[in-house]
Amino acid sequence: MSSTARTDLGRALCIITGASRGFGRTIATDMSRLVKPGSALVLTARSVDDLRALQAELAESEAGRAGLVVECVVADLSQKGGLESIVSVSKEAFSEDMDHVLLVNNAGSLGDVSRYAKAFTDMAEVDSYLSLNVSSSLCLTASVLQAFPQRPGQQRTVLNITSLCALQPFRSWVLYCTSKAAREMMFRVLAEEEPDLRVLSYSPGPLDTDMQMLARSRTADPSIRKSFSDMFAQGQLLTCEASCAKLMKLLLEDNYTTGAHVDVYDV
Amino acid sequence: MSSTARTDLGRALCIITGASRGFGRTIATDMSRLVKPGSALVLTARSVDDLRALQAELAESEAGRAGLVVECVVADLSQKGGLESIVSVSKEAFSEDMDHVLLVNNAGSLGDVSRYAKAFTDMAEVDSYLSLNVSSSLCLTASVLQAFPQRPGQQRTVLNITSLCALQPFRSWVLYCTSKAAREMMFRVLAEEEPDLRVLSYSPGPLDTDMQMLARSRTADPSIRKSFSDMFAQGQLLTCEASCAKLMKLLLEDNYTTGAHVDVYDV
Numbered sequence: 176m177s178s179t180a181r182t183d184l185g186r187a188l189c190i191i192t193g194a195s196r197g198f199g200r201t202i203a204t205d206m207s208r209l210v211k212p213g214s215a216l217v218l219t220a221r222s223v224d225d226l227r228a229l230q231a232e233l234a235e236s237e238a239g240r241a242g243l244v245v246e247c248v249v250a251d252l253s254q255k256g257g258l259e260s261i262v263s264v265s266k267e268a269f270s271e272d273m274d275h276v277l278l279v280n281n282a283g284s285l286g287d288v289s290r291y292a293k294a295f296t297d298m299a300e301v302d303s304y305l306s307l308n309v310s311s312s313l314c315l316t317a318s319v320l321q322a323f324p325q326r327p328g329q330q331r332t333v334l335n336i337t338s339l340c341a342l343q344p345f346r347s348w349v350l351y352c353t354s355k356a357a358r359e360m361m362f363r364v365l366a367e368e369e370p371d372l373r374v375l376s377y378s379p380g381p382l383d384t385d386m387q388m389l390a391r392s393r394t395a396d397p398s399i400r401k402s403f404s405d406m407f408a409q410g411q412l413l414t415c416e417a418s419c420a421k422l423m424k425l426l427l428e429d430n431y432t433t434g435a436h437v438d439v440y441d442v
Numbered sequence: 443m444s445s446t447a448r449t450d451l452g453r454a455l456c457i458i459t460g461a462s463r464g465f466g467r468t469i470a471t472d473m474s475r476l477v478k479p480g481s482a483l484v485l486t487a488r489s490v491d492d493l494r495a496l497q498a499e500l501a502e503s504e505a506g507r508a509g510l511v512v513e514c515v516v517a518d519l520s521q522k523g524g525l526e527s528i529v530s531v532s533k534e535a536f537s538e539d540m541d542h543v544l545l546v547n548n549a550g551s552l553g554d555v556s557r558y559a560k561a562f563t564d565m566a567e568v569d570s571y572l573s574l575n576v577s578s579s580l581c582l583t584a585s586v587l588q589a590f591p592q593r594p595g596q597q598r599t600v601l602n603i604t605s606l607c608a609l610q611p612f613r614s615w616v617l618y619c620t621s622k623a624a625r626e627m628m629f630r631v632l633a634e635e636e637p638d639l640r641v642l643s644y645s646p647g648p649l650d651t652d653m654q655m656l657a658r659s660r661t662a663d664p665s666i667r668k669s670f671s672d673m674f675a676q677g678q679l680l681t682c683e684a685s686c687a688k689l690m691k692l693l694l695e696d697n698y699t700t701g702a703h704v705d706v707y708d709v
Contacts, residue, residue, distance in 0.1 A: 253565075255565050255566070258563075258565065291635045291636075292580065292583070292584060292628065292631055292632045292635055292636075293583075293584045293587040293588060293632070293635070293636065294584060295580050295581060295584045296525075296581050296584045296585045296588065297581065298520075298522050298525065298573065298577050298578065298581045299522070301576075301577040301580055301581060302569065302572070302573045302577050305569070305572045305573075305576060305577060305624075306565065306569045306572075309568075309572060309620070309624070310565050310568040310569050310572060311565065313559065313562050313568055313616070313620075314562060314563050314564065314565045314568060316559070316560075317559060317560045317561060317562045317563045318563045320560040321560060321563065341627075344627060344630035344631040344633070344634045344701070345631065345634075346631065346634045346635045347635065348631065349580070349628055349631040349632070349635075352627050352628070352630075352631050353576070353580075353624045353625075353627050353628045353631070354624070355627075356623045356624055356626070356627035357572075357576070357620045357621070357623055357624035357627075358620075359623070360608075360611060360619050360620050360622075360623035360624075361559065361616055361619070361620045363611035363619075364559055364611040364612065364613065364615065364616040364619050364620070365559045365560070365616070366611070367611045367612075367613045368558045368559055368560070368613045368614065368616075368663070369558075369559075369560065396635070434611070
């Protein structure tokens with residue numbers, strides 16, 4: 176623990192993708208508690224109902240009652256219009272005296288894990304997966320960096336929610352592993368290019384979410400499927416809250432190496 | 443040097459993408475010399491003229507005069523029809539007594555290196571790049587593996603032409619680094635899934651090709667651009683022939699770890 180750790184994320188604009196459920200929802204909730212008054216959250220997801228429910232919950236929280244602005248953007252990230260809406264709403268939510276712009280690239284899909292690599296002959300399917308999971312992440316990040324250029328006294332942080340799958344191959348998870356490896360390299364290049372930016376690829380560990388349920392029920396490879404089932408049965412899955420607490424610790428201490436992959440178990 | 447190294451690649455079907463120029467062309471030429479009589483090469487590229495010139499050259503070579511079949515497929519790999527043509531021509535070129543099916547995923551483009559990551563806001567541009575450089579490679583590999591399932595006594599080898607960029611970020615090369623990291627992970631997953639397959643990601647080093655000329659003339663980042671110019675000026679670029687000789691050595695010895703990244707300088 177650093178003695179110089181911040182106790183808040185500043186007066187911040189936080190843009191969070193995939194915010195309606197799972198880990199993204201927990202990030203939104205945690206960030207709402209760690210930003211200073213005068214901050215704004217821009218939450219995006221495809222599901223309007225879940226997003227509205229979160230918005231209502233945050234409005235009633237202590238931060239909400241103290242004036243935290245929470246904007247929702249129902250958007251499909253694989254559509255050009257989706258990115259434009261997010262940037263446009265973010266610009267409106269921004270105010271000149273904010274001292275931190277934080278983008279959380281959390282949205283992502285598992286892809287079809289019921290088949291092995293040799294079954295992926297359909298270009299349209301792979302293109303569509305990579306568009307949602309890789310292209311949109313690059314293009315949203317680029318759009319946000321252009322919309323909020325570096326200013327003196329202002330920090331900009333870009334988070335990439337990554338996975339052990341970015342580093343290690345898992346049988347029958349070709350799409351997920353490929354997209355996570357692609358994204359991680361993308362953010363490493365960005366970190367090299369923009370030394371004034373803080374870039375973090377955070378691997379939250381095996382979380383007890385809907386995605387894990389898909390993993391243990393649909394994964395084609397029997398031994399991989401069993402290892403997920405075993406982790407679940409033995410209570411080894413992490414809660415979103417526990418993993419997100421580690422992420423917030425990293426952000427508050429702010430001494431990670433920019434561009435690095437940091438695993439929950441190393442925090 | 444292994445004392446058990448083969449001296450040929452067998453009676454083989456070799457499918458090579460991006461075969462008309464640069465490293466792909468050298469792979470085609472080298473393989474034509476290393477396959478046994480009764481083999482076939484299926485060469486694909488977008489440029490019909492370059493492809494025909496190579497076909498004519500191979501027809502006049504010793505292997506060509508001895509009956510090597512060389513089929514050309516003018517195809518855009520990012521189009522569904524392109525993959526289907528390659529597979530269909532490959533099936534026709536195949537004969538039952540072949541003992542080796544070898545797919546070389548060599549085709550790839552550098553992408554626009556004149557801009558930094560924060561300039562990539564256009565989803566259509568990034569989607570199109572990933573389709574050509576990532577999706578097509580997965581879908582062609584899957585299609586070829588389905589068209590030529592494992593048989594007793596037959597070897598199947600899948601090559602991925604990779605780069606140092608799959609492992610290290612380079613400023614202003616976000617598309618290239620991202621696609622190479624993605625492809626490499628894709629082939630690592632494939633190697634885990636298909637233990638009967640031989641999978642190799644070969645990094646050919648800095649080659650004296652058109653792509654290197656683009657690299658040293660167009661790269662946005664001044665220090666990266668200079669390092670490429672310096673390598674060129676100081677004669678440090680490798681010829682395609684020298685690097686391809688190392689690749690052929692790896693294929694003949696056939697004792698690399700399947701799925702591994704092997705760099706030219708480590709051979």
